[in-house]
Amino acid sequence: MSEAGHSASGEADYDAIVVGAGFAGAVAARELAAQGRRVLVLEARDRIGGRTMVGTFMGRRIELGGAGVHWVQPHLFAEMQRYGFGFHEAPLANLDKAYMMLSDGRVLDVPPDTFDREYNAAFDRFCARSRELFPRPYAPLDNPEVLALDAVSAHEHLHSLGLNELQRASMNAELTLYGGAPTTELSYPSFVKFHALASWDTYTFTDSEKRYHVAGGTHALCEAILADARADVRLGAEVASVAQGEAGVVLTLASGARFSASIAVLTLPTKVYPDVAFEPPLSAEKQRFIENAEMCDGAELYVHVRQNLGNTFAFCDDPNPFNAIQTFAYGPELGTLLKITLGRQSLIDIEDIDAVAAEIRKVHHDAEVLSIAPYNWARDRFTKTAWSSYRKGWFSQYKAMAAPEGRLLFAGSATADGWHEYIDGAVESGIRAAREARRFFENPG
Known part of the structure; x- marks a missing residue:
């Protein structure tokens, strides 16, 4: 490849490069391929899925990122229908116990x-x-x-x-x-x-936020979408710079490798954009949005408790660190697996089992914590925030982040019109970015 990032014949390597292999990137890549485009997907991680991630804990599959799905989320539901995925129901209904921890630490045992x-x-x-x-x-x-x-x-x-x-x-x-x-x-x-x-x-x-997950896991659905794209996919490919000019765009990886295309679709989490050098720089409106709009300090945590606590749910008011504690699985031999969602992970070290156990015992007084499975999205260098949330005064500015700039198109849940904190928002944004790409190729001037 020449210094300009094109082959010796002067042609770009690809028609489109998609940065990020989460749901927004996978959908954008598939839609671009359906338009007949040559597509490269660059993913900094060693896995696909973005801010969704499936793991295992105590022999069970667990979702350590975005998981909530519902048929009122039309873009995601259409993808589930397309690839034959059903719903898995969490044991949220028919609670045995419900608790409310107040801001001062008092715990109310409330009839469900x-x-x-x-x-x-x-x-x-x-x-x-x-x-x-x-x-x-x-x-x-x-x-x-x-x-x-x-x-x-x-x-x-x-x-x-x-x-x-x-x-x-x-x-x-x-x-x-x-x-x-x-x-x-x-x-x-x-x-x-x-x-x-x-x-x-x-x-x-x-129901849309807590009750239903993708049967088979979010990773399997993302895999099915990306496989449909038949794109070139490179994992461990961290983008260091993006340069665009009249002839196309050139993306340089942290490794030094360079790829060129007519357009690029960027699906980075908002707070990751400052880690990429843009030439020319992104618009002032985008830079202000990137600096100010999002703030989510969230994390996910699963905990194995020796006792069978039954089917329970607790809300914990701020500044208690565990905002939602719900039973994930339970039984006489298993004990209990709890799923905990934190809005403010900085209030506790979720990798400190003793600190985690002390918080759980504020609600479940005799609970004996055996093991934990945490994931801290706010400290992940490829996300830096968890789900997309808007600071006051910035929800009204989200379209600035979504707006194309020359040969650069932007997707990701923060740019969605609809369910911006959900997988559905990521899917919606990937569809929109591909639609914008179609318009660009039809009228590149």
Whole structure:
């Protein structure tokens, strides 16, 4: 290859290079290949899947990243239908016990029916205007009032509702989990949009976030999509720089290898963009979004407890580090596997088994922790944040991150119109980027 990144004949190596082999990248690659394009996928990790990741713990498959799926998430559901994947149901219904840890550390043992009723009442109150604000949820900024309300934090709105102690604590725990930050930072309307996407229905929303996973695992679905692309895929290929000019784009890896194409589709998590040198630089609007918009300090953790605790769920209000603790599996011989989701991993060392055990015993007093399986997305150098959440004032700016710049197209869940904290948002964004690519090739001028 010449210094310009083209072959001796002057032709680019590929029509399109996709950076990232998560769901956004896999879908973009497949759609580009369906257009007849020569596609290269560059993935910095030694695996595909991005911020979804499947592992094993106590002989069971576990999801250590994005996992929640539902049929009201149309892009992902279509992919599951296309490749023959069904739903696996988590044991969230028919709880034996429900707990609420308040911000001061007190733990309430709440009858499950009461817990559901009070949480649902809080959620309904918080999202009471969802249909009014988002009559068409996939056009979330069409209502001018949404732009004005973006400056309102989730905390400010929550504390204006006159909720009781249990309602306020359970809703604040949920919001902390979604924001991956104190609720004083989270954009109020960015969360309400999820309620609108779930058919303006609290029960459906709750099912979409906690109850259903992909049968066979998210990794298998991502593999099926990427296999359909028949693209060249290179793992361990960390992109160091991206240069674009009139003839095309040249991507240089940390190893020094160089590849050229007519266009590039970038699906990096937002906070990773500063690790790549762009020539010319990205727009000022994108740079401001990258610096300010996202904040999620989240992580995932599985814990094996000797005792059979039954089917339980607990919300823990901020600043308690474990926002949601739910039974993943249980039985007389197994004991209990707990799945824990943290919005603010910086509040605890999730690799310290003693610290983890001490937190669990605040809810399950006699629990004997035998082993743990943590994954810290906020400290992963190829993500730097967990799920995509918007700081107040920045939800209204997400389209700046999604906008094409010359021969560069941008995808990833943070750029989605719809379910931006979910796999569905990543799939949606990959479809959009491929559509933008089609327009570029039809009219490259």
